[in-house]
Amino acid sequence: MPYLGSEDTVRDLRRALSNPNVQSDQLRYRNTILKVIRLMSQGVDVSGLFSEMVKACATVDIVQKKLVYVFLCSYATLNPELSLLVINTLRKDCQDPNPMVRSLALRNMTNLRLQSLVEYVEQPLTAGLRDRAACVRRVAVLGWAKLHNLQPKSEIDAAVVNELYSLLRDPDPVVMVNCLRALEEILKEEGGVAINKPITHHLLNRLKECDVWSQSEVLRILQRYRPQSEDELFDILSLLDASLISPHPPVMAATLSLFLSLCSGLPAVSLAALERVRGPLLAACGSVSREMRFTALCHIQLLLRSLPGLMGAHYKRFFCGYAEPAYIKQRKMQVLVELVNDENVAMLLDELKGYCTDVNADTAQAAISAIGRIGRSYSDRCLEILTGLLGLKQDHITSAVVQTMRDLVWVCPQCSDTVCLALEGCEEMLPDSQGKQALLWSLGVYGDRVSSAPYTLEVFIDGVRSEASLGVKMELLTSTVRLFLCRPAETQDMLGRLLHYCIDEETDMCVRDQALLYYRLLHCGIEETRKVLQGRRSDPSLGVLIGRPAEPVSHWERSFNTLEPLWQSTINTESANRGSPEHVTFDPKINLSDTLSSGQFDKVHSDSTSQSAESLEDVLASTAVVPLSLSPAISPEEFEDLWLRRLCSAAEQGVEEGEEEDYVCVTEHVQCPAIPHCSPQSLQAAMQLVNIQTLAFTPPNTLPWRVYLYTHTQEAPTSDKPGSTLILGELLYTGEANQKGGLGDGDDTDETEDREEKQKEESLSGLGRWDLTRKNNEEPVKVTLKQQPRDDKAVRGFLSILTTVLRTLSSERD
């Protein structure tokens, strides 16, 4: 009703306000003013009543005064001339015996935001700084900041600044904090309020008197302080320790920020502080307020970047409540993924499985992709769940599962068999373009293993006219050409149709150009096309295998306790919905070349690509020389049997490099000191990437450290060479302890023997890329290989693959 005929309402109100009868009756007057304010806060323009309201301001009724001031402050900028009339009343009020009236007048005088009034305001403000009542001083201090911002160009009055500095010693803590705030604004150009040692210590000592809001403000400003000595630093830290575990999240967060900025040179202390806030942060995660829970969760994610093990034991705290909003559930799942380990993986997956059928499609998708993330380390369990979800035959779930599988297979190629099986027959359940793209990519890359791939593609090609999504069309083109390369007979016809349509009828330039590119490429010949299109099937960065290293605190310290972490990863999840995995990067430095096209131009790797990526290319290159395969699988018992048999025969012969008719034993030393500290998962995953199966491990950091592994080399059998050979291997690391004992005579000879051995091996393999004989503080890892039947070339190829993998892992660990 106020929106209709607001002009009439305003007219009525004006009449009422200027009615002397109303004016004499305090209650009626106040009620009329209330009506005006109500209209104002509803968004009705009542600025026309300004002069009447100015008159209403001169009253003894404080409530009425307050109401009128609310009105005046909102409309003063529209009526600068009329506002001059108020200033007299305000100045008179500044002399009022009641401190409440004084502070009210002073605050509203500065809230009018009128440049023309500045000259009238300065005098009462100066008086206000010396007022007896703290509430007036509080207002006066901030008044100077308002005044300064009203005329930012004007000169800073040194007297005022000095006065404000001296008011830091005011007995009222709010006045003190307001001084800090005001100085911070007035001296913005000089970098804010000067924080020197006396001020810092004064503020720290008075911290206890302040309330929560003042404390966090003081702590924030103190971040600029740099202690002069280590003793002083630790004094400050111990003073702050109590607020670090404060039950009030604002204080806790501000203290941690201060800790981190003070201890930027002492990473160990920072990490200890992170451990210390675990309790309060977890408590905030269970707070009544959902928004506070969310904030705490986002900040826990930051902390986990530096201390991945911080919340390990408390993973149950991150289980979702069924009534929690989607944004909290998604964050909780992101945290859960980080906390997964051998003990809790079953429990976690069980929990996540429950979320996959959530009513909210976004939550369900987030749960599915969380399972996919866990699948990078626990692929079997996760693939089982994911294939089970396909059975639900629900559009959004199927789509999310297909996307997740694509991402999983890109980083864990060993899952490809299961994924290929699962992909059969889910094309009908994909309504959205993201899911379609994922399916098409997988079919293109693994088309040789999915028997129904051509039929599925044919369905898509028949429907290409009605396809709206650009991404799907592009992906369809690439996949069809890729499938053509491995199954030409079945695909030729439909590829022709697709290219014909895309070149002749398609209106989108992007699709047309890509089709033309492929058409011309095919003209150049199959081999050329293969070179361009038959690229990687997996993530070249090995980022997953190595695991995300703990980041230094300084990476995220700046965004801690700001709004940034709260909106940041919503962007990340958006970018997770994307096209082919090749276009995406888990590690931006590797992507430089990949963005050029689908990542197949390996040759044009720019210089900035990391050494690890290059060495991985070596691996991949050498894999091409010596194809390795995992089948037929060998059980641990068989392995033990074979290994011991070879050991006996080697011992009988009394030489390290035993030569017999059908097998060879080779020993090699690899300098990769960090390897024994690697987690078994990452090592296993890395080995599987190049088709080496690891059978048994000792736990990391134990001595002696051993790993047993095996693989098969496969090559076309020639007259003098057998087709495939079996290689068994042992990695042994005895550690520094052994080296100390190495001073003895007996060992010495061993070592020289070893060295000769190495040189021999080096000349044999011709792979002297690094100095094997170099003396190092670190004991090398001893690699013993047994091959059956003998094939020197294959074993050399295998060794180079193995050493590259080990060194890559090792360098990443460093």
Added chain:
Amino acid sequence: MISQIFILSSKGDRLIYKDFRGEAGSDAVGTFYEKVTALTGDQPPVVMIHKHLHFVHVRQGGLYWVATTTADSSPFTVIDFLYRLTALVKDYCGSLSEKSVQMNFALIYELLDEVVDYGYIQSTSSDVLKNFIQTEAVTSRPFSLFDLSNVGLFGAETQQSKVAPSSAATRPIQSSREQGGKSEIFVDVIERMTVVVGSNGVLMKADVQGEIRVKCYMPSCSEMRIGLNEEFSIGKSQLRGYGAAVRVDECSFHQAVRLDEFDSHRILRLCPSQGEQTVMQYQLADELPSAPPFRLFPTIERDNGGRLLMYLKLRCDLPPQSAAINVSATIPVPKGSVSLSQELSSPDQSAEFRPQSRAVVWQIPRFPGGTQLSALFKLEVTGLSSASMLEVGPVGLSFELPKFTATGLQIRFLRLSPIQPGPLQRWVRYVTHSDSYTVRI
């Protein structure tokens, strides 16, 4: 630093708008509501950005409480402050709703004016604020039959009420001064349970978050002493007394609480200020001192006609003298469910199928301890397959357990010293809510 604060109704009406710094225009309100409505789902993210404006909001009492701020301000502070603001408004207006905010807008403007100056939070303590707030709260008193039930024939008080009326704690704190309201103190022990029960009935996760809240309606109050159970212990190692120990993992107290008698006698001493405050917060993780309050025995199968049969037995394991109220079980059902037929064991229960949340909701108004209820639901599901059985569950239970605390925390006594002149009523109330109580199937 807060640039603006505004309160919007759920429909986007502007109830309160205050600009502290004059940096962003008032069209921010419209921008905010556009962003909220543009999102699917009813739960917009806490922080939203429009150009350089950062909106931080909390939902409370069905309203949006929004602050606009800069990127570098602390989210903990802003959110905590907005919550404190809602608590203050509740204290001063009695309750938190669109209506109460609309009626008391003058009071809220006055509050905002005192609490925040130039975007900086000044003081939110009700002790300080009571000297400055002049406006009186306006409350609506809806006609209620419950008010009549206490009045017997010829207006005589029938119940010498041992129980405070539920509306007692929802009145504005200031009315006690002018309107001669009763001097009352409420001490509430409120616990929230988070429980996950596995499909085999094993307790997989159990957390309890609890707090002691004091709501004081006295203009000035002398020292109050709250005595907790003597056996109350904090942390794992400590065991006190011989009785059943009441144990919590972590415990934190309000700044104003003095703990000199806490270690020896478990007594909290404080001078409560007017309004509501949380005196103590505690939590217990991974363990419950007694059996979880509810157990569910589900049987789910398909019948020949392609219907889904769910036979649910729900047992309440509370002690017989207590009861759960407002129990509601939410059972997610497969996509494609069309209709529901039900057989419930008593007429006061009800069940309905909610297609938009794809769940069957079974409601039980009162559920005494030690009893068992059962329900049979038959669902018509189009395209029912064996895989869709996976979509049933997990069941979420929400309930309220009055006069019950999951940790066993009790208040032994509540003393004020020196004794107040005039009548003073002291109330101690216990309640346990379900934060999230999930039973897997």
